[in-house]
Amino acid sequence: MVRDNSRRSEKKPSAAPASAADERHSVLRTVLFGLQHVLVMYAGVVIVPIVVGSALGLSDADIAKLVSIDLVLAGVGTLLQSLGLWKFGIRMPLVVGAASNGIIPMVLVGENHGMPTVYGSLLVGGIAWILMAPLFGMLLKLFPAVVTGTVIALIGLTLIPVGLRMIVGDDPGDPGYGRLSHIALAAFTIALIVVFRRLLKGVAGQLSILVVGAIVGWSAGIGDLSHIGEGPVIGLMGPMHFGALQFHPPSILLFLVIILVITVEASGQGVAVGQVVGKRVGPPEIARLLRVDGLMTAVSGVFSGFVYTTFGQNIGLIALTGVKSRFPVAVGGVILLALGVFHPVGEVFASFPKPVIGAAAVVTFGALVVTGVQLLSTVDFDRPSNLMIVMISLSAGLVTAYIPDFYLRMPHVVGMFLESGVATGTALAVLLNLVFHAGRRGAPDGSGPPDGGGRRGHAGEEARAD
Template identity: 65%
Template sequence: MHHSRNSLQGRKKLRNHPNPVGAAAGFARGRGSSPPEARPAPATPRDPPGPAVPPAPPAQRGEGIMASHPSPPSPVDERPRFGPLVLLGLQHVLVMYAGVVVVPIVVGAGLGLPQAQIADLVSVDLVLAGIGTLLQALGVWKFGIRMPLVVGAASNGIVPMVLIGSTQGLSTVYGSLLVVGVLWVLIAPLFSKLLKLFPEVVTGTVITLIGLTLIPVGLKLIAGSNPSAHNYGAPANLALAGFTLALIAVFYRVFRGLLGQLAMLIALTVGAIVGWLTGLGSLAGVANGPVFGLLKPLHYGALHFDIPSILLFLVIVFVLMVEASGQGLAVGQVVGKKVGPRDIANLLRVDGLLTALSGVFNGFAYTTFGQNIGLVALTKVRSRYPVAVGGVILIVFGVVQPVGRVIAAIPQPVIGAAAVATFAALTVSGIQLLSRVDFNQTGNLVIVMLSLGVGLIPAGAPDFYKQFPFAAQVFLKSGVATGTVLAILLNLLFFARRKRQPEAPIARPEPAAKLSQS
């Protein structure tokens, strides 16, 4: 009965204590009750047991009983059900597909290759892009950032590939890619140490700049890339793009759960069907060509190594490393997960590995894309596994060529409308980050003002640097690279004397709709 009176008094203390949770933890640690090993046996029926008081783990002392609950998994590591997983992966592929296939088509046309060889380049590009996307999403050892990022052929590599290929042959191009790819992997850890140069104001500027420079890519898909063409800006194309954008807005407004997350894919599908029915696209060429595309190592002969060509590609590599680092920081802000130097090094190693493989399998210089980051922000699905499925889909498209030809047959105004929406969403993510910057400090204002202004020059005036030497043009024509470097330099100019740079806080992601409940 003595124990019964003590139990009753303890329960009264807990009920009357201003912080019963903390009091419970305190009693469990021995303050206000006997030690756990000295407690009597469980109460008999004459002495009914009081409410259980769970002990607090020693490692979480002072955090109360909630400390015993495991923390929820990061949204990046959530695994949707199989059905939604495939559809979400296809959605990522559709958003970035045009950016993947345009490089081999342009390079092949620039070198005057026959249609069959261009088709082989497209197949190789899709397979390597799929492998890179899988590595970035899932990660293997020190390769892959393990984030929802996709990989594709870098448009920055078009000019040197055409220049070197037309004068010295593709064997020299691929010999150079093999060398710079290996160097890329080796210097990735050193380059990632520069991450401390990306405080909040620089990161927000880079994300905004990436989005703004990508929007014209979508606009060119809608209106056309040649202003002198007779069908440039055709009203029918603009109407189809406007219809697709309207569908995207309506579907995001009306749909919830899984359908809301797939609004982009549904709008693309409906827009493509309307385009085919109205004659703005055609499926006639889907049956033409081989069924399977296979990688052909050293298809253009033994590799040739030329030092000037390698140096030219190294300039491209520096630009791509700057851009890819910005993509890694951008996706970290969107998914709400901190990205450190080790993550950036893992990201860069994948790009270098794929570029080295391109030297053997006749591919291109590869880089981590930012095309799908806006889609992640729109859908609120931050899991990396749909992107991994997207990597598998890219490989299938590269091997089973008719499937890829169906996707390629989607009218460009439809793809362009989806691209404009996703790139604008990425821009908004950058603006949200910049909204937390203290613009009462003149330095922050100047950093954003000049970096955006200079970084947007290539998008607004493509021939602005026409009179510069070719090597300088390679760097200056990348608005993201010039804007990023300028933002870093200006930040050092204004804030170098500070002992600690203002770091970019990680935005907390809004909870995504549970796919399993849809």
């Protein structure tokens, strides 16, 4: 299929300046390809609101609303990214969804300061993202491979306990804590992930894992379906659902740190898709891409969404099918909007047994660790400086994951920052990299800028073109 498309584009040299991203297909093919994009990204989109809502102890009704608004905002972001509007959107086949990296600040801030502070931080962080999009090229120099790999691995390692708590529970004193049936269901879900990834490559295995796991859980009496259909069938969650926004500088700083990390990854996705569709992606295009991520994150502050980013898994679908047009992706955005407005969709996902979601979350967060390790594999560890950066940053970043009250006696302002292991580890990695590598540009040891933002796999080698 890829060869056929490439031949077709070779026969039309006059269309080359517009790139394959502007190719048009029949309505039926466009809709079918758009549905494929939704299926590939859907599990990644809905897992973030479910994990955040479950980790913060929200009701099933609130989690359902979070899923719905998440789908709506992902749909709007995907439409903007693929079609473009003014200075927003890269106008290429890229989808937008809730970033798993954003789970950490939402859970930490939500537990300590409540949801209004989470959404106040999202609003400020998103606005800063939009305003600073053209300047991120300079800031990215602070995040070479040795730093980005460390931070991404740290995020994954910090998030894994969140998924584990969804399996066994939060309170060891609870009679239901560590229930064997829940652990067995989680193990069954992970086994499904292995089998489905082995036998059902591509679209078929993405959503089926969660659905089959949920059906088995419901059959065993784990999970509650009783609330489905109780509320309105169609509608949207109103603004500031969790109360008036509150603004807390240390919390805002934590979100800004995560946004910087996400920016590195999103930039890599932009460069990678440019390589796939045969269109050069430079700083102006990356700035338009980042403005969409910032806009959707800022809007989330008002409408109770999440940190949004450009997804990379759909780039693999483009390479697999050979369909490089942005218009099927835009149709996918419309489908996401429709699913978000249709409330029973969110209610069904909110009722999924927590051990199923926890198991999927553990594997997803493990993938983040692997991504970080892949990046670090490009770093020359024969240089003691790189070894010191990773050792110290990872160790300091994992302190609160092992001992949550480690900084209990610290002054409040200092403790607020240190309680986030990701923020602590990121700050140390950036600082140590400056100490050891300041003035070295493009060092072969991996201390130079990462390849296109550091996301390997689909975005790894392509990003070198930037």
